[in-house]
Amino acid sequence: MPRHTRTANRKPRLHSHSEWNIQAGYSVEVPRSPMSLDTLTPLLKGTVDLLILQSLRQGPQHGYEVSRWVREGTDEVLAVEDAALYQALHRLEDRGWIESEWGLSENNRRAKYYQLTAVGRRELRNEVSQWKRYAEAVFKAIQTA
DSSP states (O other): OOEEEEOTTOOOOOOOTTTEEEETTEEEEOOOOOEEGGGSOHHHHTHHHHHHHHHHTTSOEEHHHHHHHHHHHTTTSEEOOHHHHHHHHHHHHHHTSEEEEEEEOTTSOEEEEEEEOHHHHHHHHHHHHHHHHHHHHHHHHHHOO
């Protein structure tokens, strides 16, 4: 159950609904649950491509395996919703970073398997390098605050 606390004479402001939502003078703390990449800022939404590429580094996977890898690889902090996952997979395929082919899943069901291309491996290295640089800068800034 969310906790409500009165904010003293402040104008209502809206924040990211993944953590706080302040309306009509009350703040509502949302209970912690996996943070969907669909509800985060555009900057964090861009990380879905990086996470997908990283998951495919291990070899071909179908969409559910990619989604599970993201959840498990982030200790259940991040979850990729199906719509966002498949939009990203199609986007990455259009860029030539991944390719797909139909196969049978471990349940003997038809599934589309995705794998990195040579271009995708190169882009993954670039993306990881850029993300590390960005994250280091953010951590540096928040540690001095």
